[in-house]
Amino acid sequence: MRRHAELEDEFQRAREFIAARARAGLTQKQIAARMKTTRAVISRLESGRMKPSTRTLERYARATGHKLKITFEPAGAR
Numbered sequence: 001m002r003r004h005a006e007l008e009d010e011f012q013r014a015r016e017f018i019a020a021r022a023r024a025g026l027t028q029k030q031i032a033a034r035m036k037t038t039r040a041v042i043s044r045l046e047s048g049r050m051k052p053s054t055r056t057l058e059r060y061a062r063a064t065g066h067k068l069k070i071t072f073e074p075a076g077a078r
Helices: 002-024 028-035 039-047 054-063
Strands: none
Touching: 002 028, 002 039, 002 054, 028 039, 028 054
């Protein structure tokens, strides 16, 4: 069950990345250029295959015209 919850977190993070990029009307290549990285890195972020650092989250948010907001929720909340 724990692994299922971890996977759901990864999928949710991926959906949030993709939604932010879609709202900004940008391609992965454009985000990569703004972040001074490669499209492959953006693809990995958006697939949920990597756990980004807070710095990477901030850079992605800035590149898409968003503000990063991190919150804590009780462990049982879903």
